[in-house]
Amino acid sequence: MHKVVMCLALFCPVAGQAEEVVIAALGDSLTQGYGLVETEGFVPQLQRWLEAEGTDVELINAGVSGDTTAGGLSRAVWTLTPEVDAMIVALGGNDLLRGIDPEVSRANLEGILRAATAAEVEVLLVGMQAPGNYGPVYKQAFDAMYPELSETYGTLFAPSFFEGLRIEEGDPASVRAFMQPDGIHPNADGVVRIVEALGPYALDLIARVEK
Numbered sequence: 352m353h354k355v356v357m358c359l360a361l362f363c364p365v366a367g368q369a370e371e372v373v374i375a376a377l378g379d380s381l382t383q384g385y386g387l388v389e390t391e392g393f394v395p396q397l398q399r400w401l402e403a404e405g406t407d408v409e410l411i412n413a414g415v416s417g418d419t420t421a422g423g424l425s426r427a428v429w430t431l432t433p434e435v436d437a438m439i440v441a442l443g444g445n446d447l448l449r450g451i452d453p454e455v456s457r458a459n460l461e462g463i464l465r466a467a468t469a470a471e472v473e474v475l476l477v478g479m480q481a482p483g484n485y486g487p488v489y490k491q492a493f494d495a496m497y498p499e500l501s502e503t504y505g506t507l508f509a510p511s512f513f514e515g516l517r518i519e520e521g522d523p524a525s526v527r528a529f530m531q532p533d534g535i536h537p538n539a540d541g542v543v544r545i546v547e548a549l550g551p552y553a554l555d556l557i558a559r560v561e562k
Contacts, residue, residue, distance in 0.1 A: 372560050373434050374553070375411040377423055377463070378441035378477075381512055382414025384542075386531045391539035393546065400550045406557055411435070419445045420459035427463045431470040436560045438467055439553065441477040441512050443493075444535075450485065453492035460496065464504040474506040475556045477549070507556055515548030516541060 376382050376394050384392020394412040401408045413430045415422060423442045431438065440463055446456045460476075467474045478497035481490040501508035516526050516537065527534075529541030537545055 371407045371409055372436050372557050373409045373411065374437045374439060374556065375413045375430050375435045376439045376441070377427065377430055378414040378439070379418040379423075379445055380414065380416035380536060381444060382439075382441050383412065383416050384414070385416050385536050386533075387539055387542070391542060393542055396542050396546045397550065397553060400546050401553055401557070404550070404554060406554070408557060414441075417445060418442065419449065419451065420456045420463075424459045424462045424466075427466040431466060431472055435470070435472055437473040437475070437556050439475045439477065439556070440464075440467075441479075443479040443497075444512075447479065447481055447485075447493070453481075453489060453496060456493065457496040457500065460500055461504075464500060464506065467506075468504060473556055473559045474504070475509060475552055476501045476506045477509045477512050477552075480511060507552055507559070509549055509552045512545065512549070513537075515544035515546070 376397075378393075382393055384394065389395060392412070394410050394414070398408065398410045401410075411430075413426065415426070418426075420442045423440070440460070442460065442463075443456055446453075464474060464476070476497060478494070481493040483490060485493075498508055498510075500506075516529055529537055529544060531538050
C-alpha cells in the first residue's frame with residue numbers, strides 16, 4: 352500500500368492524482384552501472400523507460416559494486432527509508448563468483464524480504480542462474496531459491512536480470528555485442544535490452560504500490 356503523507360486540504364494534490372512512487376534498486380555492480388557513464392547505467396535507463404510509459408516514479412540507485420547478498424542484507428534496513436514505496440532486489444551474482452553456499456545466499460535474501468515486509472514495501476525479486484561448473488546440486492539449489500522465496504513472501508518475480516540478452520538462435524557470440532570486455536557486465540546497448548525486458552515487471556511493481 353502506498354504510504355500517504357498527511358496534509359491540509361488546501362495543499363493536497365487533486366483527488367485521483369497519482370503520487371510519485373519511489374523505488375530503491377538494491378543490487379550489485381549490475382544495478383550500480385559498473386563501467387558505464389552514469390546516464391547509461393541500469394537505474395537511469397530504467398527511470399527513463401518508466402517515465403516514457405507515463406509513470407511518476409523516482410528510482411534510487413542502491414547498487415554497490417562487488418556486493419553479495421550478505422552486503423545487501425546489511426544495507427536493507429537503511430535503504431528502506433520512510434519515503435521508499437517499493438524495492439527491486441537484484442543480488443546473487445557475486446555470491447556465484449565466490450562460490451558461496453546457496454543456503455547462505457538464500458538466508459540473506461530471505462532477511463532482505465523480511466525487512467521489506469516489515470516496512471510494508473512491495474518487492475520485485477530478480478533471479479539469477481548458476482553456471483553448470485558448480486555441479487547440478489549447487490545449480491538446482493541456487494536457481495530455485497529465487498522463485499521459492501518470491502512465492503513465500505508474495506513478491507513479484509523476474510526470472511533473470513539478463514532476460515533481455517537471450518542467446519539468439521543458439522549462438523552465444525550474439526551476446527558479446529551487448530557486453531563489456533570483461534564478459535560479465537552489459538554495455539550501454541546491453542542495458543537497453545535488459546531494461547526493455549525488466550521494465551514491464553517494474554510497471555507491475557508500481558501498479559501494486561498504487562492499489
